[in-house]
Amino acid sequence: MTTVPPPYRDQVLAELDALPEEYLPFVLQLVRTFRESITLKPAVASFRQGWREAQEGSTYPLASLWDDIDAE
Numbered sequence: 001m002t003t004v005p006p007p008y009r010d011q012v013l014a015e016l017d018a019l020p021e022e023y024l025p026f027v028l029q030l031v032r033t034f035r036e037s038i039t040l041k042p043a044v045a046s047f048r049q050g051w052r053e054a055q056e057g058s059t060y061p062l063a064s065l066w067d068d069i070d071a072e
Contacts, residue, residue, distance in 0.1 A: 019027065041049075053059065 014022070016027065
């Protein structure tokens with residue numbers, strides 16, 4: 001059984017081909033930044049970051065977690 005890939009890759013490549021060459025470094029940086037922002041960190045790295053923030057006092061009171069949430 002063959003699967004048809006979504007057209008997104010072709011669309012992205014077509015957009016890249018339409019860009020002037022001098023913009024490609026900026027697009028590359030944009031794509032890398034996007035990928036890094038959506039990639040999950042390993043659990044150990046997340047724990048270390050949270051522990052460091054807690055030690056530095058970069059925390060919020062538990063009661064403030066519900067601020068600005070419109071729950072009905």
